[in-house]
Amino acid sequence: MKAGISQSNILTCVLAGGQSRRMGGGDKTLLPLGAKSMLDLILERLKPQARHIVLNANGDSSRFAAYGLTVLPDPVGEFAGPLAGIFAGLSHAKTLGSQFSHVVSVAGDTPFFPKDLVGRLSASVPLDKPVIALASSHDKLHPVFGLWPVALADDLHTWLSTGQSGKVLAFVDRHDSVEVAFDEPTETGLDPFFNANRPDDLEKARAAMEALSS
Numbered sequence: 379m380k381a382g383i384s385q386s387n388i389l390t391c392v393l394a395g396g397q398s399r400r401m402g403g404g405d406k407t408l409l410p411l412g413a414k415s416m417l418d419l420i421l422e423r424l425k426p427q428a429r430h431i432v433l434n435a436n437g438d439s440s441r442f443a444a445y446g447l448t449v450l451p452d453p454v455g456e457f458a459g460p461l462a463g464i465f466a467g468l469s470h471a472k473t474l475g476s477q478f479s480h481v482v483s484v485a486g487d488t489p490f491f492p493k494d495l496v497g498r499l500s501a502s503v504p505l506d507k508p509v510i511a512l513a514s515s516h517d518k519l520h521p522v523f524g525l526w527p528v529a530l531a532d533d534l535h536t537w538l539s540t541g542q543s544g545k546v547l548a549f550v551d552r553h554d555s556v557e558v559a560f561d562e563p564t565e566t567g568l569d570p571f572f573n574a575n576r577p578d579d580l581e582k583a584r585a586a587m588e589a590l591s592s
């Protein structure tokens with residue numbers, strides 16, 4: 379039976395724990411896109427659809443102080459890949475008690491993700507068993523954008539402890555999962571999961587935003 383998870387039971391975790399090597403290092407989520415940072419744009423998109431938001435990032439958390447979010451470091455060693463950030467969200471949700479049944483993960487380098495991401499992911503899974511929902515666009519999975527049952531936290535911990543950190547889809551394959559397709563282009567005309575890996579991706583994003591506002 380499909381029902382949909384209530385928004386109040388979802389903790390949304392923005393993943394900004396990577397090394398941004400292709401961008402030249404630092405925090406790519408803090409880089410400017412127009413007058414705002416990429417993280418500003420991500421939070422503007424997220425707030426109307428997510429009630430509880432945390433940030434996953436490593437190192438000194440004070441650089442994110444202006445955003446007023448709880449900052450969770452990777453609990454399994456720095457730079458173990460996005461699954462470590464997803465695990466940070468799941469373990470935090472667990473410590474908060476039974477309120478949170480699921481974590482939605484959102485990449486910190488993807489400024490135009492779907493405005494109905496959380497609602498559509500959460501409507502795609504049953505309430506009575508743990509099922510992962512992963513976003514896709516044009517038949518390509520985007521495993522960093524997913525809905526993760528808190529009930530899988532212990533299994534993910536075991537998985538990460540055996541050094542399987544980079545293998546997001548291999549972890550997903552151990553469990554029931556559904557794919558949720560977001561094929562509509564965004565207002566920018568770019569794919570909704572267009573992400574900024576390199577400086578020229580940032581330029582592309584800036585150009586798309588400028589074209590929108592002109």
Ligand SMILES: Nc1nc2c(ncn2[C@@H]2O[C@H](COP(=O)(O)OP(=O)(O)OP(=O)(O)O)[C@@H](O)[C@H]2O)c(=O)[nH]1
Binds near residue numbers: 452457463464485
């Ligand atoms: N918590 C956490 N998140 C990560 C890690 N690696 C990547 N991510 C996140 O996963 C998403 C996609 O990351 P990538 O662009 O593949 O990796 P990156 O480290 O940010 O960048 P590169 O160093 O250029 O590969 C981003 O939101 C990253 O912040 C990690 O080791 N820990």
